[in-house]
Amino acid sequence: MYPYLNDADMDNWHDFEVGSRREILALLRGIAEKKQMIRMLPLGDNDMCVTTILHVDTDTDTILLDRPSDPEETARLMSGRPVSFETTLDNIRIIFGTESMQLAMLDAVPALKIALPPSLIRLQRREFYRMQTPVGNPVKVVITMPEEQGGGEASFPLADISCGGIAILDNRFVLGDSIGHEYGGCRIDLPEIGPILTGLQIRNSQEMTLMNNKANRRLGCQFIDISAGAMNAVQRYIMKLERERNARMAGLS
The missing domain is CATH 2.30.110.10 (Electron Transport, Fmn-binding Protein; Chain A)
Structure with a gap:
């Protein structure tokens, strides 16, 4: 269930x-x-x-x-x-x-x-805490694509972030959905915090149909080989999002 x-x-x-x-x-x-x-x-x-x-x-x-x-x-x-x-x-x-x-x-x-x-x-x-990232100005992860997928870099918006990993929205369906597949040297640009580098491993994949009937793929990815400094940056960014959310809630009360 x-x-x-x-x-x-x-x-x-x-x-x-x-x-x-x-x-x-x-x-x-x-x-x-x-x-x-x-x-x-x-x-x-x-x-x-x-x-x-x-x-x-x-x-x-x-x-x-x-x-x-x-x-x-x-x-x-x-x-x-x-x-x-x-x-x-x-x-x-x-x-x-x-x-x-x-x-x-x-x-x-x-x-x-x-x-x-x-x-x-x-x-x-x-x-397990996940903070949803901004929709209007989405946080992006930049991933180096393998040669068989054309090489180069591609950026993808995040759906949420936690201390354990991120959820990526891949509406172009270019990252694949193989559980366990790893992407090394990914860069996440955290607003007001700065960029971090980390490896990512796909842990789950879900096909989504949004309420506007557009198809999307949500990839749950786990951080791998992430440094202590980068993890501290992630924690600071999550705390920043929490403060902003609490301020919005206080303003509505």
Whole structure:
């Protein structure tokens, strides 16, 4: 039910399982209020799509999700297979699943309905914290491409960053998706911090269909051969993003 977790995560997943109905409702409402993007993945499928929570119904213990505009995606989700969901809330990774879903409507808006999950996983250890990087002025990673892929350098925007690695958005589908493949000497230009050099190893790959129906590939990459100085720079940048996020939240309160 939790294919987003890798083997290392699975060893400790039970330590982060939330079974309290009240706590589950609070987390799901928080995700809905902040309109957090949620990645959906049917069991045994590699093609992921994105949704948001439209409504959490405490009377019926159900959740209404935004329905994909592509009928083929909806058909995959309605195939009867379990579906896993992953998102973040306040830098904490949230994972849950459902055995089935139904078609529904909410104020004339097409939706998907699932039962309130009996449990979910809330990964809040520091190494799991991921900070989403700015969308309007994205952080870029510059990767030296191998000769068989034309050589030269290519830059890609980041989706998020943590102390363990980065998520790259490869909408040109040029990096490949081979788990374990390594790229050496990558440069990440951290705003107001400076550039760092690190190796990257692909740890997971997900095909994404964005809400505008454009295809994208999200590559979760682990830092390898990163120096202590570069790691300190990453930590400083994450702290900078956290301060900016907290300032925005304080300004809205």
